[in-house]
Amino acid sequence: MNDTSRILVIDDDPTVAEVVAGYLTRAGHHVDRAADGAEGLALARSAPPDLLVLDLMLPGLDGLEVLRRLRASAAGAGLPVVLLTAKGDEADRILGLELGADDYVTKPFSPRELVLRVQSVLRRSRAGAAPAAEDGPLHSGDIALDPKARRAQRGGRELALTLREFDLLAFLLRHPGTVFSRQDLMQRVWGWDFGDLSTVTVHVRRLREKVEDDPAAPALISTVWGVGYRYDPARPEDRYDPARSEGRYDPARPETRPEQGGAV
Numbered sequence: 001m002n003d004t005s006r007i008l009v010i011d012d013d014p015t016v017a018e019v020v021a022g023y024l025t026r027a028g029h030h031v032d033r034a035a036d037g038a039e040g041l042a043l044a045r046s047a048p049p050d051l052l053v054l055d056l057m058l059p060g061l062d063g064l065e066v067l068r069r070l071r072a073s074a075a076g077a078g079l080p081v082v083l084l085t086a087k088g089d090e091a092d093r094i095l096g097l098e099l100g101a102d103d104y105v106t107k108p109f110s111p112r113e114l115v116l117r118v119q120s121v122l123r124r125s126r127a128g129a130a131p132a133a134e135d136g137p138l139h140s141g142d143i144a145l146d147p148k149a150r151r152a153q154r155g156g157r158e159l160a161l162t163l164r165e166f167d168l169l170a171f172l173l174r175h176p177g178t179v180f181s182r183q184d185l186m187q188r189v190w191g192w193d194f195g196d197l198s199t200v201t202v203h204v205r206r207l208r209e210k211v212e213d214d215p216a217a218p219a220l221i222s223t224v225w226g227v228g229y230r231y232d233p234a235r236p237e238d239r240y241d242p243a244r245s246e247g248r249y250d251p252a253r254p255e256t257r258p259e260q261g262g263a264v
Helices: 014-026 037-047 063-071 088-097 111-125 163-174 182-190 196-209 242-246
Strands: 006-010 030-034 052-055 081-086 103-107 138-140 143-146 150-152 223-224 228-231
Touching: 006 014, 006 037, 006 228, 014 052, 014 111, 030 037, 037 052, 037 063, 052 063, 052 111, 063 081, 063 088, 081 088, 081 111, 088 103, 088 150, 088 196, 103 111, 111 163, 138 163, 143 163, 163 182, 163 228, 182 196, 182 228, 196 223
Parallel strands: 006 030, 006 052, 052 081, 081 103
Antiparallel strands: 138 143, 143 150, 223 228
16 A cells, blocks of 8 residues: 555454554554444544454444444445454354445454455555546446446436445446356456455345345346356336336236236
8 A cells, every 4th residue: 555544443352453453554554443342433433444344243332233333324334344253153244244344354364364355445445546447437327437436326316335336336337248257256346366255246236236126136237147247238128117027917007917827
């Protein structure tokens, strides 16, 4: 990194917090520390850091609740977050990603790996360094992205996208009609040659919830079974029709009658 980033570490284990802070400080960052969720949340709100390293197992206000409250606020919606999780807590890791965490590291962990992941997330959080900033504005149907401003809209409505969700959508918009495996996306969007591929799955699901008319029947980000995902530019005939997308017949609407042999 070319300049000092402010990182907030929230962890109730003083040894872990000291090790993490030490490695991040030696990597050139300024580090603040909090020993519990309530204190950490207050610090994050009063003086928003450039990135948050958040332990999930915290006394009182746990890490998931801290993340949930941050994402519900305007100031914390786009804050880059790296989770520290116990190795066996897969359900909590997935929930953390669904709440908008950008990455996670499992305990016990390599401090050097944590620093690399933190720096990777920080690079993508900076508009001038992120791959998404290399091109001009992106448009597809009623979706518009401004990579330099890190803003996205659909139908004129602002989309509250996390760092990873924005980069994922920008990448897909640049490659319409092309199928990418989860490994491809991990390498080309996350910039990693390793990692848990479920991270990609969760981020695709979260992105669908924000850009699809019906996330349960996605029309824009398609799953190509056994291969990966493909972005299909919106067409007028793809506009959301609840009866059609849900496959339900409404007697008051003849146009929803299924074709012969179709399911009701």
